[in-house]
Amino acid sequence: ETGVTQSPTHLIKTRGQQVTLRCSSQSGHNTVSWYQQALGQGPQFIFQYYREEENGRGNFPPRFSGLQFPNYSSELNVNALELDDSALYLCASSWDSNSYEQYFGPGTRLTVT
Amino acid sequence: AQSVSQHNHHVILSEAASLELGCNYSYGGTVNLFWYVQYPGQHLQLLLKYFSGDPLVKGIKGFEAEFIKSKFSFNLRKPSVQWSDTAEYFCAVSTTSGTYKYIFGTGTRLKVLA
Numbered sequence: 183e184t185g186v187t188q189s190p191t192h193l194i195k196t197r198g199q200q201v202t203l204r205c206s207s208q209s210g211h212n213t214v215s216w217y218q219q220a221l222g223q224g225p226q227f228i229f230q231y232y233r234e235e236e237n238g239r240g241n242f243p244p245r246f247s248g249l250q251f252p253n254y255s256s257e258l259n260v261n262a263l264e265l266d267d268s269a270l271y272l273c274a275s276s277w278d279s280n281s282y283e284q285y286f287g288p289g290t291r292l293t294v295t
Numbered sequence: 296a297q298s299v300s301q302h303n304h305h306v307i308l309s310e311a312a313s314l315e316l317g318c319n320y321s322y323g324g325t326v327n328l329f330w331y332v333q334y335p336g337q338h339l340q341l342l343l344k345y346f347s348g349d350p351l352v353k354g355i356k357g358f359e360a361e362f363i364k365s366k367f368s369f370n371l372r373k374p375s376v377q378w379s380d381t382a383e384y385f386c387a388v389s390t391t392s393g394t395y396k397y398i399f400g401t402g403t404r405l406k407v408l409a
Contacts, residue, residue, distance in 0.1 A: 186338075223401055223402075224399035224400050225399045226399070227397045227399075230397075238396055274339075285340075286331075288338055
C-alpha cells in the first residue's frame with residue numbers, strides 16, 4: 183500500500199509568482215485535503231476535494247485554488263505569492279469525505295522571498 | 296468562529312510520569328474529535344479519534360482521551376510516558392454543519408527525559 187506522497191519537497195519562489203504543489207493520495211482514497219502549517223502553528227485547513235469537487239474550504243483567499251483528478255491525485259495552486267505564504271503545505275487523503283480519518287503526506291516546504 | 300485550544304505549548308516529563316494534555320474546542324454543533332502525533336522527522340499520524348458512543352476512547356501506544364461534552368474538552372492521557380513518546384501532539388475537530396471543516400490546535404511539544 184503506497185502512502186500519501188507530495189512533490190516537490192522544497193520550493194523557493196519570489197513574491198508575486200505562482201506555484202503548484204502536487205499530491206498523490208493513498209491507494210483507495212477518493213478524498214484529499216490541503217493544509218498550511220506555519221512555523222510553530224498547527225495545520226490550517228485550506229480546502230477538501232471529494233471526487234473532483236471542492237467539498238469544504240477554510241478561511242483562505244481565492245488565490246488558493248485546487249484541482250482533483252480522476253485518479254484522485256490533487257494540485258494546490260497559489261497565485262500572487264506573498265511572504266506570509268511561506269509555510270509547510272500538507273496533503274491528507276481519506277477513504278471518503280465522511281470518514282474523517284486522514285493520512286498525511288510529508289509536506290512541501292514553500293519559501294517565498 | 297470554530298477554534299481549538301491547546302493550553303500546554305511545551306511539556307517536559309520524566310519517564311514513567313503520567314501525562315495529560317488539554318484540548319478545548321469552541322463549536323456548538325456535532326463534532327468529531329481527534330488527536331494526532333508527529334514524531335521527529337515523521338508525518339502526522341492519527342493517535343485516536345472520537346465520533347460517538349463511549350466518551351473514553353483508547354488509541355495506539357497506550358494513549359486514551361476523554362470527551363466531556365459539557366466542558367467542550369477532549370484531553371489526552373497516558374498513565375506512564377516513555378522516552379519514545381517525545382513528539383508534538385495536535386488536537387483536531389471536524390464539523391459538517393454547513394461546509395466541511397477540519398480545525399487543528401496549535402500543538403503541544405512533549406519532551407520525555409530518559
